[in-house]
Amino acid sequence: MDSYLLHDANAGNNFKMMIMMQKEGMKGYGIYWMLLEFLRLQDGYKADLRVLPILAQKMRVTVTTLKRIIYDYALFEVNGTSFSSPGLTLRMKPWDAQQDAKRESGRRGGLANQQKIRDAKASNALATNKENKENETIPSISPQGDTRKNEEILLVPPEYALNKQTHNYEGLIEELERQKVTSLKEKNAILRLTDFGRLGGKIWKIIYDINNSPQMKARIVMPGKYILKLLQN
Incomplete structure (x- = not known):
């Protein structure tokens, strides 16, 4: 459960997602979720932009494609040298609160x-x-x-x-x-x-x-x- 990630059943009906899929196809949809899975495992749910070439190689896509998914559809937030997903951060809040409560109880x-x-x-x-x-x-x-x-x-x-x-x-x-x-x-x-x-x-x-x-x-x-x-x- 440490790698828990909530996947909304209607995620594909989100307006931003529909715009992205219209232009990028299901390939873009897959890239989006692979990026979310990667961010889920990072501290604070954000990652350094310098990791994009490695992720692109892992996903077998170009860095240009990866940057387009991150920058062009308002699905991700870029802050200086890092990127994150506001939606992921929001969805993880109940989980984070639960984990904090467990740690406090243990303490x-x-x-x-x-x-x-x-x-x-x-x-x-x-x-x-x-x-x-x-x-x-x-x-x-x-x-x-x-x-x-x-x-x-x-x-x-x-x-x-x-x-x-x-x-x-x-x-x-x-x-x-x-x-x-x-x-x-x-x-x-x-x-x-x-x-x-x-x-x-x-x-x-x-x-x-x-x-x-x-x-x-x-x-x-x-x-x-x-x-x-x-x-x-």
């Missing part, structure tokens, strides 16, 4: 789905953050006897932190991996202190300084604790 459906996904992420983030905060208040004892907070899940960023114009959450996670910060507890602490990688924060200068100083990087034994210390100063 709205897509936006609704995106909002549902964002709401679900935000809900999960809030639930995870609440659980992590509750876990932080209840220390657990390891078999070795030392106490540590139950941090086994990487924090999920809230919805606002997914805005790449204000945050770079994914970039921060990649940098922490690159710096060999393996402790989830340290990663989560860094995420909290940096507001999940907010752009312009202290963390980005710290990472820049580490990456641009091989000597400094070589001396850092515990990168997670080192970064946290700098963030807290």
